[in-house]
Amino acid sequence: MLKSLLIANRGEIACRIIRTARELGVHTVAVYSDADAKALHVREADEAVHIGPSPAGESYLVGEKIIAAAKETGAEAIHPGYGFLSENADFAEAVIDAGLIWVGPKPDSIRAMGLKDAAKTLMDEAGVPTTPGYLGDDQSEERLAKEAEAIGYPVLIKAVAGGGGKGMRKVDAATDFADALTSCKREATASFGNDIVLLEKWIESPRHIEVQVFGDSHGNVVHLFERDCSLQRRHQKVIEEAPAPGMDEATREAVCAAAVRAAKAVDYEGAGTIEFIADASDGLKADRIWFMEMNTRLQVEHPVTEEITGQDLVEWQLRVASGEELPKKQEELSINGWAIEARLYAEDPASGFLPSTGRLEVFDIGPLFSEERVDTGVRQGSDVTPFYDPMIAKLISSGDTRKDAIDALESQLINCVIWPVASNSGFLVNLLRSDRFVDFDLDTGFIDQNLEDLVSRSEPSDGMLNAALERLGPCQPSGALGACDLPFSDELTNFRLNAPSKANGVLLDDRGNTYRFALGPAIDPVFVYRQGNFAIVPEEGFTFAFTLASWGTAAGTASDGAILSPMPGKIIAVSVADGAAVSKGDKLVTLEAMKMEHSLTAPFDGTVTELNAEEGGQVSEGTLLVQIEASE
Template sequence: MIASLLIANRGEIACRIIRTARTLGVRTVAVYSDADADALHVRSADEAVHIGPSPARESYLVGEKIIAAAKATGAQAIHPGYGFLSENADFAQAVIDAGLIWVGPRPDSIRAMGLKDAAKKLMQDAGVPTTPGYLGEDQSEGRLKAEADAIGYPVLIKAVAGGGGKGMRKVDAAEDFAEALASCRREAAASFGNDAVLLEKYITNPRHIEVQVFGDTHGHVVHLFERDCSLQRRHQKVIEEAPAPGMDEATRAAVCTAAVNAAKAVDYVGAGTIEFIADGSDGLRADRIWFMEMNTRLQVEHPVTEEITGVDLVEWQLRVASGEPLPKTQDQLSINGHAMEARLYAEDPAKGFLPSIGRLDTFNLESDAPGLRIDTGVERGAEISPFYDPMIAKVIAHGANRDEARERLAAALAGSAVWPLKTNAGFLVKALRHADFAAARLDTGLIAREGDALLPPARPTEEALADGAAALTGGGGLAGFRLNAPARTEAMFLLDREAVNLRFDPREGADAPSSDVLIAEDGQVWRLGPWRAGGSGGADASDGAILSPMPGRIIAVGVAEGERVTKGQKLLTLEAMKMEHSLVAPFDGTVAELNAAEGGQVSEGALLAKIEKDG
């Protein structure tokens, strides 16, 4: 067994790897950037090495720094986790060339599966079913258009080096092909430095089915059954489950055998995932499931496979990298119950799922309920920075059947409380309890079709508001309270930054309101406090307050304090998530207050300027 391991990653997956390594007696080394100096994975490891500034391109993506850190600490092996350098064949080779153990597949296997067109051709040669399409070398517009016409519309244009939904266009009609091709090529060139594309028949009722495979250096390859990752938003997975609903044993055997053959075709070692697209219009059928791509690493959603098989996939990775054979044979693996995973993000569904950045003052996730597992890389007091993916936890539920796992997961998310950052917990709860998802009527377009119906409510229920108001009341300290009044009373409060008038039953003996309470309901959290006349908490554009709509950086200030402005005049420009947002004057007036400077970082809701209205 490997004696010491450097984890070339951060956050949740780094903590996950450290947890298994500790049970095996393996010493761990973490790496960290400036932004992660106090991160949980840094404090969890036996040793930690600083590798550079906060941007990933200057730290976690610099292979030379990571290899140097491994050598300096005496680490024998490097585990890449997922993302960052995990599927970088050149980095894998550099690790091996440095005399270290690479916990992952051989570099040649990564390269073989790295380009979609080459991988698809390889799979065809191995007898693995592939989606009807075109992946030829002739990339002329005329040839591509002719092939698309022959395949039949709708057709999907995909960048051969693509991933994460980038470099992908659906074309519904022949007359739209040229424009979609040009757009796809531009995006592919900008994102991957390669504008080559392939064509595939667009599946109108698609389901995303993937199979976990594992190989060792002794020629053994097994599968650990399938996962269903059909619930997606903009080609990004939202909720994953195992096994796939509606998968009969004959279809499972055919798909899993195809996955094993795919892994064998590239002499695969370690953990990998073969992804398939299924036409679910007539249920799951072996003749309607086709190879899509291979991920040559551990997947984010690997815990659902662990939950139904009882296998620790990270332990298997470390044992295989140490030269050991697979711990189990195919006939020793079986499915036990059902598992689901939801990705909990610090993001605001009400604002187009923009990341919510800042300090986690409240971070409460239920973890002791039956069948529940929380994988996270943060804790209360942690900072969610703008430099990395805003996933803060994976919530996993296991049950005897799908309904039990789904209800356990929904209940756990509904009972979560995160503040002041926004999360997608409420959105996840609504998705889990949606009638189509509950009935396993799945396809990758479900979320897009439902749209705003899956967005959580903008405010708590009246019952929850009344309870919150009651918790703040008593002793005659509220506006509207008077001696000998009926028990039911009425007063003004601030719900986040909105003034609300509430009727409630005051609590006997409570102190006068002096602080705020948090209202948590179905995964959503709001702050309720006593109304304060003139308080900045209730400020908005109607009274001239210019608030930052999200965390970001001020890149331009177009006015000065005391300057007269007109309605619609640009005051400030905020850059957030690589987009520019102009903040303008709500009416004619004077800049009475200016709290922004070019280059300054601001948090969501910060008062940037105040405009006094004329007259």
Template sequence: MITKLLIANRGEIACRIMRTARAMGVATVAVYSDADAKALHVRSADEAVHIGPSPAAESYLVGAKIIAAAKQTGADAIHPGYGFLSENADFAQAVLDAGLIWVGPKPSSIRAMGLKDAAKQLMRAAGVPVTPGYDGSDQSVERLTKEAGAIGYPVLIKAVAGGGGKGMRKVDAPEDFVAALESCRREAKASFGNDEVLLEKWITSPRHIEVQVFGDSHGNVVHLFERDCSLQRRHQKVIEEAPAPGMDEATREAICAAAVRAAKAVDYEGAGTIEFIADASEGLRADRIFFMEMNTRLQVEHPVTEEITGVDLVEWQLRVASGEPIPLKQEDLKINGHAIEARLYAEDPAKGFLPSTGRLEWLDLNQDHLDLWPDAKIRIETGVEQGDTVSPFYDPMIAKLVAHGSTREIAIENLASLTRLTEIWPVRSNAPFLGNALEHDDFYDAKLTTSFIQDNEDALIPKMEPADAHWEMAARLYLDGVDDTEREGMGTGLRLNAPSRETVVLYHGSESKLIDRKSFKRDNAVLHYVTGETVAIFDEGLYFEFRKDIRGSGAASAADGAIIAPMPGKVIAVDVAEGQTVTAGQRLMVLEAMKMEHALAAPFDGVVEGLAVSAGGQVQVEAVLCRVVPASE
């Protein structure tokens, strides 16, 4: 058995792996960058090794540094988590060549599933159903155009080396194909260094169904049933559940058997996921579910599978990597109840889901205050605590919120309630967005497709204007000088010490109100948090921040042509120069943070003045980057 495990990752997955390792008596080693020096996964490990600067390309993605850290600490195994180097066959081989145990599949298995075209051909030979399309070697525009016409529009262009939604384009009509192909190839080349593509028939009512598989070095492969991951935004999963709603036993047996065949075709060891796309226009049917790709690692959404099977997949990974057989046979695995996971991110849905970074001055997920059903439970996986900082360098996940119950309805209701109780400040989160999605009638009725969020986005985006009750609670705190000790665990707020009086002028953003004590109602029970001269009112997963003064009055605003950084990040492109004439909508510069690019454009025709940044520079949120001044001024 492994005795000391180095986790080549960070955040919640590193903490998750450490929890199981500790329970098994396995010592743990964390690695960390400059930005993560005080991170929770570092504090949780038995040992920690610094591996470089904050950018992942200089730390978490440098395999030689990670292997050196394992040697330095005497670790005998490396677990890659997910993301970063988890599906890098060369890194897996380097770990093995260094005499260490690789907690993952063999490098040859990773390579076999690494390119989408080769994987589809391999699956077709193994009798696994694949989406109708073209994955041939002739990559000429003429051949691809001809094949798209033969498939029938709409078609999907996909980069063979793609992932995370990059290098994908839906094409609805023949006249749009060549332009979409060129765009897809450019993105694929920039992202993966490979501009080859394949074509697939566009599924009109798509659901994303995936099967958890597990193999060992003794030739055993089992499945742990399926998950539905249809709720996605820009091809990134948002809410996942197991088992898939509407899945009958015959279809489950067929798709899970196909997944086992897929894993056996590449001699698979460890945890993996076979991803399928289902045409759900007539419900889930075995003859309308097609192989998409295999993820040769542990998935973000693995907790829902653990909740319905009672299996600790990380424990299985460590045992199988140590040479043991899979602990259970297929006939021993059963589905118990239903589990749903929501990904809680530091992002602002009301501002186009821009990342929201900074210190978590207040973080309370309030799971202990949730009135659970008797046969339900809540599980939270996180890599941060109150006082930690959400960095612009990595994925902005705060936590994974998981609910399990005897029925899907119970799991939905408990998870939705948890999102409504969430209190995070001053970092914004998608908690109210998640709650709105979980409580949407179509989600509750399992009317799911991968376009669910896109189709319902207006209804899902939370309204950010405070209600009268929020203004009243803030005014009550200011007028009475109440400190924040009304609830257990909320005593860290600072007393305002305001003198008792009858009226107060409050500001929320640019809006102000004069509030009179006589207008107070007695039924106000909105939660609150106080610090200095700021009051944050929590309600339904949102917060509303009030002050007694105009914060930053006289500062720049977009209305006067100021181009303001919407998030902290790196300037990756500056397209204009000082004094240059620009037109409304013209791109001025591009910021990058948390794997996301954000283009800043001219609000109207004018001239660039006060250009304060250059490519490669770092900027803070709300920094004035330049101004566009009307040409007549």
């Protein structure tokens, strides 16, 4: 077993690799950009090396810096994770040429599967079924249009160097072909520097089935069964599960055997995934499942395979890279139970899934049970920056049956609270509860076709709102995140910083300036988190924020007259001057945060002895804004 490992990645996959490496006694080295200086993967690793500015193109994608970091720290091997340089054959070759161990397939294997047209030709030769289509050298518009007619509409135009849904266009009729081809080639050139395309028959009821394969340097190749990744939005996976619903043993055997042939055709070593597209209009059948592409790396969704097989795939990677044989033979592998994974993103489904950035002031995934797992690279207080993929965690649940796994994941998502960064947790709950998902009567177009229903829920339910109002006072919803601006009330008995009234609530835990209460007992419990001037109330995967004017004193002041900023924000008004006399309740400073205004008021009669607030200034949480000396 190798002794030291540099992880050329960040976020949850870096933390995931570190976890297994630590169990194996392998010394870990993290790399980080400016934006990730305080990231979780940096803290979790045994040591860390700064590799450049925040943009990935100046840090995580610069192979020379990563190799230099490995040399500097004496790391024996480099694990690329997924994304970034994980499928870059030139980088893999540079790592090997530098005398380091590459935790991944041979560079030639990566190249063989890197271009979709060449890969399909190779698969045809290996006896792996491929989707009907055209992948010839003649790229003229006339030839491509002729081939599209021969295939029969609708057809799919696909960039041979594509990925992530880029460089793909569905064409329904010959009259639309020329414009779609031009658009596809233009996008392919911009994204991949290669405008060559292939054509495929469009599958009307497609399901995305993929098989986990593993090879070693001793000629052994096995599969670890299949996953279903059909729940996608704009060709991006959202929920994955293993095994694939509706897969009978005969079809499984045929598809997995084809995947092993595919891996052997490129002399594969390490973890890889053979992706297939299935025409599921009449169920899953072996003669209607075709090779689509190979991912020559560990997949984001590998945890569901780990859960049903009981194998640690990162451990397998490290053992294979160390020259060992595969830990298990094919006959020693079996499927046990069901597993499902949801990708939790910092994005706002109600606003077209735009990425959301900022500090995770509240990040709580609730209690974890034996059937639940979380892979994440953040924790409460971490910053979600605009520089990288907005996925903040993967929630994985397992059970004896598919229903058990779904129920566990739904429970996990319902208990997930993220604020003020927006997330897709409510969207995921809606998805899990949809009848067609429960019955698995769906294909890869399901989410886009039902988007309006799946993203609905911009306001709290009447039941939750009534429960909150019973304790928080009258409320009018306004602003982003279903926020409610609550008017001033003299008393807020259900929230006390010390020993809350048992009649109004039970303090579950105290995390600095965040307080979590279960309110009852007359109704179902309502969990409320206090963060600065906000009451954060989660419901069914959605997070709603409430503010109370009366909290301006509770959250922004102290008994000694120190008025602190309750959260990061912008000062939009300063209502007092240094040396001014103030009375209890006078407005001092108005802060804007998360598109809402928060007024901080005087806790008692007195005089302003220090003023550190200036209109237009940005302040951090805990900044002293005003100091008041009490009147005698």
